[in-house]
Amino acid sequence: MVRQSTRPPGDGRLSRALGDPEFGRHFTDHMVLIDYCETGGWRDARVVPFGPLSLNPGSAVLHYGQGVFEGLKVYRHADGHLRAFRAHAHARRFASSAARLAMPELPESLFIESIRQLARADAGWVPHQRGASLYVRPFLIATEAFLGVRPSREATYGVIASPAGPYFADADNGIRLWLSRDYSRAGPGGTGEAKCGGNYAASLPALHQARANGCAQVLFTDASTRTWVEEAGNMNIFFVFADRTLVTPPLSGAILAGVTRDSVLCLARDMGYRAIERPISVEEWRAAAASGELREVFAVGTAAVITPVAGLVGEDLLIETPPPGSRSVASLMRAELSSLHHGDRHDRHEWMSDLGRADS
Known part of the structure; x- marks a missing residue:
């Protein structure tokens, strides 16, 4: 997986996020993107700076709802390693969700590697405190631009992440x-x-x-x-x-x-x-x-x-x-x-x- 460009941790943003890791409010510095087309399969896996996606207004996800996602957590361990909880189970469910919406199934190995690459690129965002984690959000959206009811022939897979504390207060x-x-x-x-x-x-x-x-x-x-x-x-x-x-x-x-x-x-x-x-x-x-x-x-x-x-x-x-x-x-x-x-x-x-x- 290619790191097309990286940037250092976002300093003030990072300290604020780790000081108060409110669920889903702060995003890390990078994201993973992988493209898919029916004729060429999965291609162009890359780690890029976190930022807006460019979508054609005719993209299938905007009109017919072809999109799935996952949610899993990465923890920092005392031995200095980062570890994800039940990543393989999430990979299998992600593939199952994609199949249900007639979308391409991402290979399990590529799912795991995408999590690894993002977690290591943004390791500084993984909280140290007990009960906190890096919440990782893989997603898959249909990107072919057409107005007709059939499965999209093109898609983009992405992974973003956010430091997370408790979901419910008290x-x-x-x-x-x-x-x-x-x-x-x-x-x-x-x-x-x-x-x-x-x-x-x-x-x-x-x-x-x-x-x-x-x-x-x-x-x-x-x-x-x-x-x-x-x-x-x-x-x-x-x-x-x-x-x-x-x-x-x-x-x-x-x-x-x-x-x-x-x-x-x-x-x-x-x-x-x-x-x-x-x-x-x-x-x-x-x-x-x-x-x-x-x-x-x-x-x-x-x-x-x-x-x-x-x-x-x-x-x-x-x-x-x-x-x-x-x-x-x-x-x-x-x-x-x-x-x-x-x-x-x-x-x-x-x-x-x-x-x-x-x-x-």
């Missing part, structure tokens, strides 16, 4: 979710399992309702019956029962296959919990909370990591969840993931990808 005490009765995130046969912008744009009116009702995020239920729990905004959701069972809704094609979701299922089983995927309804949530059988609810995602859910709010509905304690499953999972992220524990599942020394 999330230790839990967030409240708003039960959306008016909107659905995705339906059967739709794009719910793909990480594409349209899914998130369609969720924004519901998020507006949530915030108007004092909630941080939305709980989406199935589009057909409005009965079954699906996702908590941009996060997967877990329920912890008194018998040491963890339950999360199954992947139905309408739910994003979260990498953190998969990690929690794996770690829970390592810790001796019964971790299962099965449908769970809002009514079961209400009844189990009332009986005391339900001990915890928490949401998971790359950005939010592990976030306790304090309650579910809706029109004529309030379900309170017991406050998380220091020995809650959410706390244990967050501590376990943090230890892996920062290199304090043996990486028995080989989830951390070594990107090289920060100073090399």
Whole structure:
């Protein structure tokens, strides 16, 4: 991968970003770009200064929404190396999302190398403090200029990055979710399992309702019956029962296959919990909370990591969840993931990808 031009860290910008790494607000000095055309495949991989993209107004992404993205995190370890959490899993999901939108699939090796190149070019932007990371955002957009409904024959892959602290302020005490009765995130046969912008744009009116009702995020239920729990905004959701069972809704094609979701299922089983995927309804949530059988609810995602859910709010509905304690499953999972992220524990599942020394 060619570094066409580089520049030193942005001094004042860098110190401000690392001093207050508000999620997604500050961008590093460089980005990766790779072009694609149907006849020539992937070409011209390069690291360039971060800046605006030049797009033809007729580009397919602007008219037909052909675009996908990913989100993963890079951590600085005590040995001086930078490591990405589950980069290969993100690469596979990125390819799957691209296929769902009839876009070219980026080879896994090229995905990993693009992350490595950007992380090393902007190593100074990777935070040192515990709980902070470099959030990396790969994306793929259709760039062929035409006005006709068919897959684009041209695309651009890019990677940008941003120092990131906690996604939710004061999330230790839990967030409240708003039960959306008016909107659905995705339906059967739709794009719910793909990480594409349209899914998130369609969720924004519901998020507006949530915030108007004092909630941080939305709980989406199935589009057909409005009965079954699906996702908590941009996060997967877990329920912890008194018998040491963890339950999360199954992947139905309408739910994003979260990498953190998969990690929690794996770690829970390592810790001796019964971790299962099965449908769970809002009514079961209400009844189990009332009986005391339900001990915890928490949401998971790359950005939010592990976030306790304090309650579910809706029109004529309030379900309170017991406050998380220091020995809650959410706390244990967050501590376990943090230890892996920062290199304090043996990486028995080989989830951390070594990107090289920060100073090399």
